[in-house]
Amino acid sequence: MxxxxxxxxxxxxxxxxxxxxxxxxxxxxxxxxxxxxxxxxxxxxxxxxxxxxxxxxxxxxxxxxxxxxxxxxxxxxxxxxxxxxxxxxxxxxxxxxxxxxxxxxxxxxxxxxxxxxxxxxxxxxxxxxxxxxxxxxxxxxxxxxxxxxxxxxxxxxxxxxxxxxxxxxxxxxxxxxxxxxxxxxxxxxxxxxxxxxxGASRAPGPPGHVLVTSAGAKAPLIRAVKAAARAHDPQARVIAGDVDPAAPSFCLADDGWTMPAISDATMAAILDGCAGRGVGLVIPTRDGELGLWAAWAARAAERGIHVAVSPPAAVARCLDKLAFARAGRDAGWPVIPAVERVADAGPGPLVVKERWGSGSRSVAVGLSPAAAEAHAATLSAAIVQPQVAGVEISADAWLDRQHRVHGGPDGVVLRRRERVVAGESQVTVTFRHPDHERTLAGLLESLELSGPVVAQAIVDADDRLHVIEVNPRFGGASTAGIAAGLDPFGWTLAEAAGRPLPGADGLRRPGRVHQTRLAADHVVRLPDDAP
Known part of the structure; x- marks a missing residue:
């Protein structure tokens, strides 16, 4: 026995x-x-x-x-x-x-x-x-x-x-x-x-100090980060960082930091500045800085600073529009093809844009081959794509460190770009399309991205999806995704703190979101003797 x-x-x-x-x-x-x-x-x-x-x-x-x-x-x-x-x-x-x-x-x-x-x-x-x-x-x-x-x-x-x-x-x-x-x-x-x-309610992990870089005039983004940070830690402070000492976002954030221009030579000093200000989380917002923050993310982590950025290889692949198009098509995703020579692009109409960078100022659409050659000659590194007719859409999502879309296809918020000004959505409306949501979730995960992302695509008259690009950062109109149920900054804070992410059941809020982005005045009353 x-x-x-x-x-x-x-x-x-x-x-x-x-x-x-x-x-x-x-x-x-x-x-x-x-x-x-x-x-x-x-x-x-x-x-x-x-x-x-x-x-x-x-x-x-x-x-x-x-x-x-x-x-x-x-x-x-x-x-x-x-x-x-x-x-x-x-x-x-x-x-x-x-x-x-x-x-x-x-x-x-x-x-x-x-x-x-x-x-x-x-x-x-x-x-x-x-x-x-x-x-x-x-x-x-x-x-x-x-x-x-x-x-x-x-x-x-x-x-x-x-x-x-x-x-x-x-x-x-x-x-x-x-x-x-x-x-x-x-x-x-x-x-x-x-x-x-x-207090028992204080969340573990990085301190409540969050730095938003290249903050500029990104008022909706600052407000969204402040709301998420306060929920994570009531003592949280959000710091708007920018090279412009008069950046408009400084008046909305808890603190402003006139930062040195971000370069490999200044990153060590920037990390020193983060440590001195008690920053535990950095949220880069501009394409031009993503590669540097990705390269320095491991060194930042050694100092207890989490950077909300995708791995360096994933960032490089997305910022290089030619590499993105080739990788996407080689993997079987519906990505619009891109070539370097106009002669390889077909009869037209054509789209010509810079290979690297963001923004719409250098993009020319509806070009004949001759016009495409002329426009390409004005760019530093042109790529050429066939123009796809249809409705332009964006898709917001957030991926964890294992490169999984939180919420799966339900975590991909599609929105029609109903009015676009200077490459940014001024009026956007969310909608559901399970097939496109599944396709985009698979594409984003295959790119091994992390954190907030926004994809651009076109849906043609036959309801087929054609992906233009993926930006591995929070988008200008991505606050519509938050209104639809995403919580990209809350999830980023939770992940940085080592806390489990909330379940994805019921992630999406019912109904559609119609968002119009407007200029708004920010008024502060000062005493007579204020400087």
Whole structure:
């Protein structure tokens, strides 16, 4: 007869066997966990107070002498917990060097090395653990203060602590030697009052500071970002960034930043400026800057700054209209063909435009081959396409980091561009067409895009779809997509914070959206002595 399973081990001083929030939970460390923990410690000695690899015998002896007996104590010196995601061990940590008389303890945390990259994933687990361990420490144990000590070779780790509400208490210069060089240790702390002051409703993840670049006069975009940011964090501030010190959007945003012109030479300084302003999310809005932000996104992430941009290859493919047309057609999508020579484009009528860039100023339509040759000669890198007769439409969507359209085909909002001025929709009306929605969802996912996107297409008299281009950014009239049920900035904030995205059921609101974009006055009353 088999014996009943052993009762899980548990610290006597903890009123709850498990503290959980969403998919993550912490519970007293178990014997079955300690071998994985040993391997993780040996793989990450550079960030630990451990000077030699541990053997299995070392690990078992330590736990037998120091951990298992302490579970029966009313006031143990250390409390070690396993970190579980959907019941699977993903890390461990706890409270160490507990000083019960002064009601303080130091936080310990170590993640499975397989989960430490990319930074945003590590940040999600670390932020989640910090929320759980503070709940345990301040609610269950009634501690007053938690501290951490982290080596400064881990800038992203430090940035998560900063964003989580830990105060930097100081720097211990050249405190430890790692790989032959001395490094500083940074001390953080969090008081029970600090934790309560953050409020239970505050969302984890990047701070509520959001930078919208090339903000210009994009008033609807600024308003949409502010609404999403406030929902994410009531303390959020939206910063409008632009090279123009008098950019009109500055008066609508919480702050304005006259930024240096974006180039490879200025990006490091721009990231410094973001860090100094507490920016946790950057939303690029202009085609000309997308490639640079995509190239620098990984370096921004190392500093705790999420950039809402597609991967570099996807951005490059969309910005190069010739490459986009070739890739789309090679993959079997209904993309309008493009060539470099007028002679290869057919008899006409033809469309001639710049290969790179956006806007309609250089586009000429309805051209004969001779007229197309003449117009192409005025452009720096012309491409030629057959003109397709029909109704011009746009399609708004948002894709997650796995390049999936959130909501699937229902997450593609089609709208007719009923009045177009300078390439932008002035009057737009949403409509439904399940076949076109499915086609565009498949095309966008095949391009491996992320974040907000807007596609341009034509529907001909036979109801066939012809895709012109895809812009990997929020569109000028994409607020109509928000009115129809999309939440691109809310989803971007949630993803950057490591929070699960809301379900897509019922994503679309009933009825059609008719949007007219109008100029509007923004009036502020100032005192007589104002500058």
């Amino acid at each position: 088999s014996s009943p399973p052993a009762e899980p081990l548990h610290y006597r001083c903890l009123p709850r066997r498990r503290v959980e929030r969403g998919a993550l939970a912490i519970e007293s460390v178990q014997p079955d966990d300690i071998e994985a923990i040993r391997q993780w410690r040996n793989a990450q000695m550079a960030i630990l107070r451990q000077d030699r690899p541990l053997s299995p015998d070392d690990q078992r002896a330590y736990y037998a002498a120091h951990v298992w007996p302490a579970m029966a104590a009313e006031q143990p010196a250390n409390i070690l917990v396993s970190i579980l995601e959907h019941g699977r061990l993903v890390g461990y940590g706890g409270l160490v060097h507990i000083h019960w008389a002064h009601r303080r303890a130091e936080i310990s945390f170590l993640l499975d090395p397989a989960l430490t990259t990319p930074n945003v994933r590590y940040g999600r687990y670390f932020q989640g653990f910090l929320d759980l361990i503070r709940d345990l420490a301040f609610t269950d144990l009634k501690l007053h203060k938690l501290t951490t000590e982290s080596y400064d070779l881990r800038p992203y780790h430090l940035s998560v602590l900063d964003r989580a509400g830990f105060a930097r208490d100081g720097v211990l210069r050249d405190h430890v030697r790692v790989d032959g060089r001395f490094v500083d240790a940074v001390a953080h702390s969090c008081l029970a009052a600090d934790h309560r002051g953050r």
